[in-house]
Amino acid sequence: MVSKLNILQNYYHIPLEDQFTFTYDSHKYYLTNKPFPFYFQKYISLLQINPFKIIDNIYQQKQSQGFILYQLxxxxTDIQKIISISLIPLEAKTINDIKKEWIQYYESILIYTSLNSLEYQIIYYTLFTLCQLSIELLNHYFSSSTTIPCSLQHQTIQSIEDIYKIENIILDLTVHDLLNLYLNDFITLQQLEHIFNENNLTSKELQLLxxxxxxxxxxxxxxxxxxxIQKRKRLMKYNKKLSSLILLLQKYIQIPLFNWIK
Structure with missing residues (x-):
């Protein structure tokens, strides 16, 4: 079996560890002997751009024992284009499926968490309560059989570099990128409201958001x-952004009076 490390060293003179993607000399690279993942191909097609160029090896060849080196x-970055693509429905799932996924996700993280201090307990129960509240709100707005559109989204958007990460494109709820762009300060609350109006987001979409x-x-x-400390800071920022978002959404949809929503 050919090692990616050997390919990088022997054909490109790049002394790096064997990685899926990597940075060398201030450039992002991707070495593979397989086609790009389907969702990434679809995403690039919708963006109508090619974010990569193929790097020739030291023998001026495109392939090295079947591997191709791409440079990002x-x-x-066109944030509006990213948002537009994220709102194009491709598939659908039911509310019941979404609830199962969310419950499995938070239980897998929180259920075995050690609570060795009072502050850990406060953070834990805050997160747990929010998870429960999100499920309760799904039950309030939707029946279990209601179908919800899914589209191409980014698993995480912490930086601009995440936009074109090959392994970062997934199929998720159409509001996924919109929310993460707001939570991670790529768009402001005012820009978010403009997106609501410009794209004519429905009450159903805003309820899901x-x-x-x-x-x-x-x-x-x-x-x-x-x-x-990081847990505390992340939760404080999240709560602040969430409170502002709730105030905005109250202009568009009815929000039931829960203890956490005032």
Missing amino acids: LNIP LCYALFPKTCLLYYHKDNL
Whole structure:
């Protein structure tokens, strides 16, 4: 079996570890002997751009024992285009499926968490309550058989570099990217409202956005990596952004009076 490490060293004179993607000399690279994942191909097709160029090896050949080295180009990021693509439905899932996924997700992270201090307990129960509330709100707005559209989304958007990560394109709820762009400060609350109006988002979509926003996935995603200080900061930022979003959504949809929504 050919090692990616050997390919990089022997054909490109790049002394790096064997990785899926990597950075070398300030450029992002991707070495593979397989086609791009289907969702990524579809995403690039919708963007109508090619974010990569093929790098010739030291023998001026495109392939090295079946492997191709791609370099990520510096392409201006069009946030509006990303949002437009994220709102194009491709498939659908039921509310019942969504509830099962959310419950399995938060239980897999929180159920075996050690609570060795009062502050850990506060953070834990805050996240757990938000998870429960998001499920309760799904039940309030939708029946279990209601179908919800899914589209091409980014698993995470922490930086501009995440936009074109090959392994980062997934199929998820159409509001996924919209929420993450807001939570991670790529768009402001005012821009978010403009997107609501410009794209004529329906009450159903905004209700789903609220449910998804209450599900604290951005905090859960890094729960086991963050130390206590990082957990606290992440949760404080999330709560602040969530409160502002709820105030905005109250202009468009009716929100029931829960203890956490005032």
